[in-house]
Amino acid sequence: MSTYYNDEKQFDADKFRYSYTSLTGSDPGLRSLLLEQLCQLHEFYSVAFQCGAFQFGSCRMLEYGGGPSQVHPLKIAELWRSNSKSARDLSDLFEHVVGELEGSKARAQEREDTLRSVISQIIPCDITKSEVISDVTLPFDIISTHFCLICGCTLLEEYRKGLEKLALLLGPGDCIVMTEA
Template sequence: MSKSEVYNNSESFNPKKYSKTFLSLSSDAEPLARELTRFRLQQLHEFYEQHGPQLTGCRILEYGGGPGHVYPLISAAPYASEIVFAEYAEQNRKVAEEWRSNKSEALDLTPLFQHVVSSLESNKDENAVEQRETSVRSLITQIVPCDINESDALRDVTLPFDVVSTHFCLVTAVASVEQYTLGLQKLARLLRPGGMIVMTESIGGTFYRVEGKKLHNLHLGSTEVVQQSLVQAGFTNVSMKTMKRPPSELNDIVEYAFVTAVLASA
């Protein structure tokens, strides 16, 4: 099946079931997925805690955001002036719009907000979680289509951005390390010089499953491959934090890497 047939077909990829599988802190969730969710939220919190002050007023692009995956924006919101949410699949953009519009059928992402705001930020104000959700909703000014395999990875959006945030997007969309590096080059063109890319990548895997269906995941043999691709794409100051894990029925990934880098000035 083509990428369009996979991700625009709820029979092969169900956006809400994906979210319940891979983005849950519930005690009922698969333990490995729950651990990964905590890892991602922790690393994003630490990144914005460190770099947020210098990014105050920044424009953020969430690229390949999937079905309403605003979790990378929870820690970012206090420093952002605008967020553009870009996603390839129409059905995923619909789920994202349901959440932004606060519709009754929207994904319940409140537990993720609670973890970040109440636990990681130690904000005990009873209104703080709701206020952060409202803030993220208001900061997302556009939900737009994107395709990393097109010559223009993003169209009809004002450039440049100060931060490009992308998590498990390229590895599910491209077929080779060469295409992966080219994709990073395309993302670099969306950033201002000195802007930052924030990523979570999977290492060593070839697939992941949603409701038993096996989906493509590009095999990146090591974190060094990611670093080399970023450098070739024009990035510097590459920083990584990793979490190793055994393969499971969900996927055959052996390591996750939270990666940040700075686009070199011309």
């Protein structure tokens, strides 16, 4: 497995991002984990939207994530959202989800463009702060977080409090979709 940091000052954000957001990453174990996670998340969201639990276009979702670096992922997300030439190419992920899981590879670019158009804000979040996010209208319908609380919380009690903080951002009956190691 790749080493991404010895401490925060030595964190290699590009290596981390490439390994965890690419189907062509060099580590077969990470590729397998990413494929499994994509399949499970696709199944969850397909069922949730088909059964009417959430309405596409009016659902408020917070993707709480970014890994152990606070500023770099915001820059990456903004570059992708603005379709910048220097943005990380995520087409392999869209082609896998739309092509392999839905059987319509030709619509992958359309799906990526649609997602890009419905993202309304990219905002900093910090689970270690008393107010995780600020200046945002609450509640969210879905909070999605994957391998992030474990990075931001060093003690079990911090982890529990972090999860409670995220739950406070939800409305009654809404959900957190979460993957942790």
